[in-house]
Amino acid sequence: MLVSISSTTLAASDSQSSDIELKFNATIDIDGVENISIEDPALDTDATGGDGFCVGGFGFSTFSITFESNDGKNDDEFSLINSDESQKVTYSVGFDNSTSGSFTNVTEGAALGNQTRKNASCTGTDNARFQITVANDDWQTPNVLDGTSYTDTLLITVASE
Numbered sequence: 313m314l315v316s317i318s319s320t321t322l323a324a325s326d327s328q329s330s331d332i333e334l335k336f337n338a339t340i341d342i343d344g345v346e347n348i349s350i351e352d353p354a355l356d357t358d359a360t361g362g363d364g365f366c367v368g369g370f371g372f373s374t375f376s377i378t379f380e381s382n383d384g385k386n387d388d389e390f391s392l393i394n395s396d397e398s399q400k401v402t403y404s405v406g407f408d409n410s411t412s413g414s415f416t417n418v419t420e421g422a423a424l425g426n427q428t429r430k431n432a433s434c435t436g437t438d439n440a441r442f443q444i445t446v447a448n449d450d451w452q453t454p455n456v457l458d459g460t461s462y463t464d465t466l467l468i469t470v471a472s473e
Contacts, residue, residue, distance in 0.1 A: 336370055336371040337371060338369065338370070338371030338372045338472045339369050339370055339371060340367070340368070340369035340372070340375060340470050340471065340472050341366075341367070341368045341369055341433065341434050342365060342366070342367055342434075342468060342470045343365065343366045343368070343434035344364065344365040344366050344434065344436070344438060345363060345365045345468060346363045346365075348361040348362070348363055348444055349361065350444070350446065353446075353451070355452065356448060356452070357448055358445050358446065358447050358448050359445070359446040359448075359451050360443060360444065360445050360446075361443070361444050362441055362442060362443035362444065363441060363442060364411055364438030364440070364441040365438055365440055365441065365442075365468075366431065366434035366435075366436075366437060366438055366439050366440065367409075367427075367429065367430070367431070367434070367439060367440050367470050368429070368430075368431040368432055368433045368434040368439075369429060369431075369432065369433075369472060370429075370432045371472065372429060372472035372473060373428065373429055374425070374426050374427060374428055374429060374472075374473045375425075375427050375429055375470050375471060375472050375473055376423040376424060376425040376426075376427065376470070376471050376473055377407060377418075377423065377424050377427060377440075377468065377469070377470050377471075378421065378422065378423045378424070378468070378469045378470075378471075379405045379407070379418050379420065379421075379442070379466060379467070379468055380420060380421050380466070380467040380469070381420050381464055381465075381466065381467075382464065382465040382466070382467050388420055388421060389402055389420055390402060390403045390404060390405055390420050390464070390466075391403065391464060392446070392462035392463055392464045393462060393463065393464065394460045394461070394462050395460065395461065399455055399456065399458075399460070399462075400462070401446060401450050401451055401456055401462050402446075402447075402450055403444050403445060403446045403447075403450070403464075404417055404444075404445045404447070405417070405418050405420075405442055405443070405444060405445075405466070406418065406442060406443040406445065407424060407440070407441075407442050408440065408441050408442070408443075409427045409428065409430075409439075409440050410439070410440065410441075411438055411439065411440070411441055415442075415443050423471070425473060426473070429472075442468070444466075
């Protein structure tokens with residue numbers, strides 16, 4: 313008797329699967345913030361200065377931005393201090409999440425949320441800006457106009473939402 317076995321019935325097989333995941337950890341970047349010098353503003357006008365910068369990142373669509381005065385006074389206002397810390401001048405900060413829109417006034421230390429992310433990375437192109445304004449009534453006083461410089465460090469923090 314002759315028995316024939318098919319090769320397909322003797323073949324063995326096995327399989328496994330691999331799940332593929334492309335994952336992005338949220339990354340945010342702020343770049344291009346420069347120092348601001350407001351020198352000899354015109355009398356009877358507000359003293360202003362501003363800077364353009366870039367906010368980039370991925371893994372999120374909106375972000376918040378916080379501006380904080382680091383004048384060492386632990387207060388809740390933006391203020392410039394003279395060298396011997398005897399005199400301060402308050403200022404305001406405006407933020408624009410573009411390079412040509414209007415400024416939104418911000419509160420010192422309070423996050424301004426729901427800002428739309430525009431770029432995945434910062435490549436030297438500005439996509440946001442801020443403006444510093446010292447009201448005429450705050451700087452054009454005998455105590456302030458004494459030939460002294462007033463300084464502050466403005467800390468700008470961005471966080472993904």
